[in-house]
Amino acid sequence: MSRFNVRQVAVLGAGVMGAQIAAHLVNVRVPVVLFDLPAKEGPKSAIALKAIENLKKIKPAPLGLAAEAARIRAANYEDDLALLAECDLVIEAIAERLDWKHALYEKIAPHIAPHAILASNTSGLSITALSEPLPEALKPRFCGIHFFNPPRYMQLVELIPTPTTEARYLDQLETFATTTLGKGVVRAKDTPNFIANRVGIAGMLSTMREAEQFGLSYDLVDDLTGKKLGRASSGTFRTADVVGLDTMAHVIRTMQDQLGPDRGNDPFHASFATPAVLAKLIEQGALGQKAGAGFYKKVGRDIQRLDPAKGDYVASGAKAEPIIDRILKKAPAERLKLLRESTNPQAQFLWAILRNAFHYAAVHLGSIADSAREVDLAMRWGFGMQQGPFELWQAAGWQQVAGWVKADIDAGKALSSAPLPDWVFDGRSGVHTPEGSWSAAQGMYLPRPALPVYRRQHFPEALVGENAVPALKSGTEVFRNEEVRVWTLDGEVLIASIDCKLHLISPTVTAGLLKAVELAEASYQGLVIWSPDDVFSAGANLEALMPVFMKAGAKGIAPEEKKLQDLMLRVRYASVPVVAAMRGLALGGGCELAVHCARRVAAMESYVGLVEVGVGLIPGGGGLAYIARRAAEKAATAPGTDLLPFLKDAFQAAAMATVGTSALESRQLGYLQDADVIVAHKDELLHVALGQARALADAGYRPPQKSLIPVAGRSAIATIRASLVGMRDGGFISAHDYHIAGLIAEVVCGGEVDAGTVVTEEYLMALERQRFCALLEHPKTQERIMGMLQTGKPVRN
Template sequence: MGAGIAAHLANVGLRVLLMDMVPKALTDEEQAQGLTFEDRAVRNRLAEAGKARLLQESPSPLYTPQALDLIETGNFEDDLHRLSEVDWIIEAIVEDLGAKRALLERVEPYWREGTVVSTNTSGISIARMVEGRSPAFRRHFLGTHFFNPPRYLPLLELIPHPETDPKIVEDMRRFAEVKLGKGVVVAKDTPNFIANRIGTYGLLVTYRTMEAMGLSVEAVDAITGEAMGRPKSATFRTLDVVGLDTFLHVANNVVANVSDPDEKAAFRAPDVFRTMVERGLVGQKRGAGFYKQVRENGEKKILALDLKTLEYRPRQAFSAPSLVAGQGKDLKTRLERLLFADDVAGRFAWEVTKKTLLYAAAKVGEIADSPADIDRAMKLGFGWSLGPFELWDLLGVRRVAERMKKEGETLPDWVEALLREPEPAFYRQEGTEVVVFGRGGYAPIVLPPEALSLKRLKAAGRTIGGNRSASLVDLGDGVLALEFHSKGNALGTDIVAVANEAFRLLDDHFDGLVVGNEGKNFSAGANLMLMLMEAEDENWDEIDRLVREFQAFTLRIKYARRPVVAAPFGMTLGGGYEVAAAADRIVAAAETYMGLVETAVGLIPAGGGTKEFLLRMVERVPEGVKLDLQPLVNHAFETIAMAKVSTSGEDARRLGYLRPTDAVVPNREHLLAEAKRAVLELVRTGYTPPAPRKIPVVGEPGYATMRLGIYQLQNRRAITDHDAVIADKLAFVLAGGRVPKGTLVDEQYLLDLEREAFLSLIGMPKTQARMAHMLKTGKPLRN
């Protein structure tokens, strides 16, 4: 965990000193090298091993491998004096109060006033940890609970104790949100804080309900995943990732530190969990938990654990009418069809949900000041689509409360007070502000200045146009937003129509445009299903029209009279990247997975993506410098042909998808506001649209070079014959066709080449087979 935190700090450009214990014994390898305990290589071995593992882990904890250069290693015996050099000390050792207190005692002599000290604990008392330390040290001490893995889970719980300086809490909140990209929640110094307290309770309720109803591990995971607005890993697959031993430690921490006997009983783990830990069945890190992967006849198979016999068996499919009824529906419909259904899945899901909602309501004021903090913690830390109180609102506060009472449940007094409102809801929109009901009535949820919410603006009536696939939203200060909200944010004619309206508004009413949204991903590209259907019907003129229309769309973005800034995040693939690439600036989230992936379905980028990536390569040559373009074009060819996707925003810069002038923002919640600021900065500095330019191409000689590479790969059987056909079409476009080397061509010429190659490929049966396979399985076909 310490190495993971160090990696994320390095990701955002911070220099880190990573320290660990001095090993107690030499390894055989160290002895063979003649090393002793006096050698730094031995003394820093544990920290070095933690650093080295960062390059091996998947998914990578690093934005780029180069971030590793910012991490220096040391050890607790030789390097504690260096703590006087740093601004923030993070303790992340074993979850043991005595060990943590002993280490902090060793830290204090080297600590200088003004340096923040924090502990990465999942639930140990912050106040007890600094007993015996000086008043100044205690004022600078708090909990910083990173969720694992630190790069990918955005939640950071800040836990002050009674003596923590409030200014330090606020400074750390701002620093963590802006610099580290974290979603920060301030928690009370109570056992397991917020997310682990609610999450652990909910999981134990899930197990007890499962046991009472006689359900299997697979059945519970089928119900408690996406059907309930939770991650695909659901309950037991999540436990396998976390580690059952870790989970028991967290649960036992509550048992040991709460006084209510009913709550102690609720957190007491079942005997079968303890038995599993004793047998080493703790999850993925030991190769077996609630599930186990085996090989049978050369094929991978997943077995499930029978909790009655503790024997593994083939997984058993589970379904129920309520689950089937919700498939493919929006979240509200899915939840209503499941939670109010009178079948086994519905009864199970309702019981788990009811108990979790009631427990969360009972803990408001004890573990967090506001229901909003609990909701935020569960979404950011556990990946829930909705927090407990947002879910309650979605289902109807009065409807749920009346059912609970009918079943003999008692609601907290503050929830009863809410029910006396004419239209009870935990959240309410008041203008552009959202208020939340808690123990003191309604209070505003204040967004930080770096955040901008389309949802809030739309609820306040700032939508000025749109259709079922896209909306136009007034962001204020003369900036318009084009928001995608089609299924999967797939790009189609509906979005192009709204975009054309945006361009008309830009001419007369707005100073600039932000292209962004608040979906799961920016956009995974064009509507592949539509294209395949047209191809199967041999509607070549219609496909030609659609491609021309999309090319015109990206050109309008590029040459709009007002500045356009794209704000991509998550999957930004194919047409999604083509839209972003056409903008004057890209302000990308740190977690942006960007790429031109059309070759995976037998096509090439034809909405301007091939042309724009080539332009980015050409721009790397300083004006007036004579430099061979071929290596840069080869990079473009390799990147697009291999459908390379960036592993982060910074990796997108390395691959060439981003220009040096583009920005990467650590916190996705700040993305739209940063994009709006970029628009206003372009306006302030006197924006003029770019002038069309001629593009030098490598021509026939460059095409021949790329064809030679294709032939060699094909000859080694590294690619299929159809891969070679696709690659040849791509090489032809990137080379600029059959023209002399150094020929200057215009953008429309390259767009025509893109379109012709696309139309040629989509008519091929092997390409259509690739498209169909991707739509059916989500995986590429190598035919």
């Protein structure tokens, strides 16, 4: 794969988007210079400095670690333009004013390196128009790059070329955005609002219009158009609040200005009118979440919704009718048929917005995107949809749905009288096929991009109709039980995939992973533990152990805990490297499994921690033994020092059930080590993990030697307990939390022994197992376990 060597990036504009783009760049270890106007008072770069400081306060956090803000270099356009020559990529992210952007380009152009790419992060301005004042030598290296907000979390990045953009620079930028930034890249045509906002905002306007027509409240609409419809949980109006009502209004104005009868001549233009309630809220300064009020308002702990008839906020919480819930759980063909034929206003509303989405996407496909693939992926990655509009249409029966949409257009029920394109009715069964996706502009099916970077994605997100083989049916299967599949892609490295709900570790999973280690040692270079979704493992399967507990109590659980701990030691001391490929949740037993592997490869958005306190337990799969061992290893680098300081942070993380909310934070908590690898793109995780296993094997991997572990002993336990008393007496933790934390202290300090006593891992695990089983008999712990199993929420007692 050819490499676009980005040694440093300049971000121009320290506003909301610019600063957060800079934050995401430092998350992935790319040096950044953040520019803004020179300040009139104080340090010249005070505007950029203030923006950098504010990054630490934003929620959700744009930084993987708040301290990483210091890695962003503040600059201004008066003193620091020479720094641009040291940058391989320059991202302009100032306000959406063509004249302001042109003026800035004229200022910076002489300072940009002759190989560097200049890209504008605009949400809808014409990229070709933006390029007009650029020197001819820079135009081939200029394009649009549209990040979605917030840049750290939103997967979509749209790349938009001009007629003079050279393909090689676009390829370089797509490769960088994919593998380094972890983004899903969609190439868009240079049309107003590009793909995602063009289709998405048209859909939101359609939803607002139909909601008013059917008389549905904002909270009810959000319940109907959220997860139940396979979309983002924030629905429609809450999404508008999060995005910012002023931002949404700006995008709407772009559509109004650029797509009217005298310009773009969009046949849906009449439906682009700014909703009266939106205009009124903006006039009042109620711009959504950032202003504390919009369609919703937080009052104390309650979320209230706007009642436009009263002009005030009222209690929210309206839910879809049960019959609608049942319909939305049906298969696509039956679901759409029932919605269309129902007389229920909620069903009629849902059919109307889906019909409008199909209609709009089909009419505009040829002008906004190279193929239907770009539209569906843009809506998945930019608007949180499980399926894009073309996917749902195809899954529900292409010709049947097309006939329904045509009938509504002919009856005057649709947003526009524009007919569906002829290609819709050419006998096809959809727009996505194994060979490629339909290009309305070219009249052919286009295959997926062939850039080398995509070879790193063994199992990229598949679209309906592509007939991609699922990961857990791919490769060569070597072994399988009810909850673990052991397989290989290359015959060299074995892969173990946990295949059950939340990948909870049950006795069946334990047996399957033990078999995987045995097979890997016999015939393979290494073993990778990986599953193709956003859960590595959410912990132990308590429900699976309930029959044993009910029959034999804690004594019956002890042997199962011993088997789990033996698995962890088997993984740690395997004669071949075992690599944990962590994506999403790695909690409790999942965290314990990962820390006992030879190497961890973690996706950036991995959430790792020992959370057993939440169910009234202590870690019982070797997690506390791991903490004790790691503290001893760190203390060994500073001979003669006390062990307690090396235990303190890890003890607190376990006692408080602290979860690392990024791979960077998880490393800081000690669940990832310096040699472990953090991967930005979730779909590259398996590729990198397999490479790590091979590299360790090629380097002559040998497992660690078993050794004795010095422990902190009874004096450290007493010190920790003393600090816990203040927290208990101050009401910060409950009496049962105090009890559990004391047991954690006993294990990580090695029990009632003298400081410096050396013990084995098996001794620590036995101590851990005994304390774990004792807690199972405690009524307060039993309350927590039953509460979690029944409600999925922790019980505080």
